[in-house]
Amino acid sequence: MTAGVFALEGVCASRGGRSVLRDLDLEIGEGATALVGPSGAGKSTLLRLLNRLADPDRGTVRFAGRDVCDLDPLELRRRACLVPQLPALLPGTVADNVRYGPELCGNEADVPHSLELAGLGRSYAEREAGRLSVGEQQRVMLARALALEPEVLLLDEPTSALDSRTEAGVEATLMRLVHEHGVSVVVVTHDSGQARRLARRTIDLRPEAAG
Amino acid sequence: MTPVDITLTEVAASLALVAIAAAVSLWRRAELEGDLAVAVLRSFLQLTAVGYVIQAIFDSDSLWLVALLLAGMVAVGTFTARGRARRVPGALRPIAFALSAAAGVTLALVLALDVFPAEPRYLVPVGGMVIGNAMTAAAVALNRLGDEVSAQARPLEATLALGATSHQAARPLVTGSLRSGLIPLIDQTKTTGVVAFPGTLVGALVAGAEPIDAVRLQLILLWLLLGSVALAGLIATSLGYRGFFTGAHQLREMRPAEE
Known part of the structure; x- marks a missing residue:
């Protein structure tokens, strides 16, 4: 991670016609940051604002000091890549999925390297993505994001569909990415224990915790 | 091709088949009689109106x-x-x-x-x-x-x-x-x-x-x-x-x- 720092100023955002973030000011630094809060607190909405999958109703989101609205949204999404809560893989093999993102911008993916970073062996490359377990699919989602070599990973409850053993494995993978590969991570979680284990800083999005 | 000459009586006679459809609907209690009547009436009015419009356009060339x-x-x-x-x-x-x-x-x-x-x-x-x-x-x-x-x-x-x-x-x-x-x-x-x-x-x-x-x-x-x-x-x-x-x-x- 070189300059993957987000800053939000006076951000208001709604989802499904309901206001979920109100006048939010915060900074997200390098390393691992956890976003916690109850359902409906706006954690996932905030994550989507960071790489412009959505825009705030009001306020400014900055990435590396620049207003995200001044950046090419496609470039921003490759630099700050979001992994959604539930697996949503493309039809085809694991390798097809991992190659997809880099191919969009004319690059070639290092499939074995991305799979290993995500904690999957390179033997997974030719397996049908749709036939894997949810835990394995979640790791493929991580691998295809890592294939873009992002500066920041935005993870929306990456272990919510996993059993505790698989969850520990994903957490270990994320720790390795942060500490050995310099990738910054913003992780949404319901689990305060996971927030403590993973993150250097925890941001609580409960309305009463604001400020 | 010989021009077609069809009288209104001939057109009306084809309604006999619609009557069979209505009878089937009544017998099977499909409640389609109303829709059938509306369909017949609308098709008659719309096509007749369009026929006159097209005739006028053909005449004007x-x-x-x-x-x-x-x-x-x-x-x-x-x-x-x-x-x-x-x-x-x-x-x-x-x-x-x-x-x-x-x-x-x-x-x-x-x-x-x-x-x-x-x-x-x-x-x-x-x-x-x-x-x-x-x-x-x-x-x-x-x-x-x-x-x-x-x-x-x-x-x-x-x-x-x-x-x-x-x-x-x-x-x-x-x-x-x-x-x-x-x-x-x-x-x-x-x-x-x-x-x-x-x-x-x-x-x-x-x-x-x-x-x-x-x-x-x-x-x-x-x-x-x-x-x-x-x-x-x-x-x-x-x-x-x-x-x-x-x-x-x-x-x-x-x-x-x-x-």
């Missing part, structure tokens, strides 16, 4: 009046198709463009290749047929697109999150929807003359045309339809998908009955 009539058909077709594609934001413009292009290109080609002479007698029915079929194809394709985008919102957004453009992310759904719009006509063309006799062939034979002439006329119309409907479906879906996305390649929030 004015291509401007043909253009005006076809523009009216495009407008009605556009609003009808939009009603079936309510989940597609801003569908009105793509549909209007699709129907206009289908009718315009087809008629221009028909005249340029000298398939039919530039007379209202040919342009009105061919234009009407193209617009009607283009409307159905555009409505089916966009209706399917709306359902697909709604059902596939999560994978779509996951693809956008990897840096895909809205075009790249939506391409599989657009292709699938286009196929849905075109397959009925393609299947109909494949089975024509085997499973069903198309309307033009039946009409021409009943009106006294030689079978080979009737077949040639039917082939011209079938092939014109295939091309024009493919064009309409392609334009409607290629422009229609854009309504689901913002300029920053964001998927708009879907509402159950979005206009």
Whole structure:
């Protein structure tokens, strides 16, 4: 991670016609940051604002000091890549999925390297993505994001569909990415224990915790 | 071909078959009698009115009046198709463009290749047929697109999150929807003359045309339809998908009955 720092100023955002973030000011630094809060607190909405999958109703989101609205949204999404809560893989093999993102911008993916970073062996490359377990699919989602070599990973409850053993494995993978590969991570979680284990800083999005 | 001379009594006699349908409905308690009556009345009034309008246009021999009539058909077709594609934001413009292009290109080609002479007698029915079929194809394709985008919102957004453009992310759904719009006509063309006799062939034979002439006329119309409907479906879906996305390649929030 070189300059993957987000800053939000006076951000208001709604989802499904309901206001979920109100006048939010915060900074997200390098390393691992956890976003916690109850359902409906706006954690996932905030994550989507960071790489412009959505825009705030009001306020400014900055990435590396620049207003995200001044950046090419496609470039921003490759630099700050979001992994959604539930697996949503493309039809085809694991390798097809991992190659997809880099191919969009004319690059070639290092499939074995991305799979290993995500904690999957390179033997997974030719397996049908749709036939894997949810835990394995979640790791493929991580691998295809890592294939873009992002500066920041935005993870929306990456272990919510996993059993505790698989969850520990994903957490270990994320720790390795942060500490050995310099990738910054913003992780949404319901689990305060996971927030403590993973993150250097925890941001609580409960309305009463604001400020 | 001998001119057809049909009296109102002969037309009324064909209602006997509708009476059988109504009797079946009453017997099976299908409660379709009211709909049958409305359908008979509306078809009589609409077709009679259109008959007089077309007669007046034929008598005037004015291509401007043909253009005006076809523009009216495009407008009605556009609003009808939009009603079936309510989940597609801003569908009105793509549909209007699709129907206009289908009718315009087809008629221009028909005249340029000298398939039919530039007379209202040919342009009105061919234009009407193209617009009607283009409307159905555009409505089916966009209706399917709306359902697909709604059902596939999560994978779509996951693809956008990897840096895909809205075009790249939506391409599989657009292709699938286009196929849905075109397959009925393609299947109909494949089975024509085997499973069903198309309307033009039946009409021409009943009106006294030689079978080979009737077949040639039917082939011209079938092939014109295939091309024009493919064009309409392609334009409607290629422009229609854009309504689901913002300029920053964001998927708009879907509402159950979005206009």
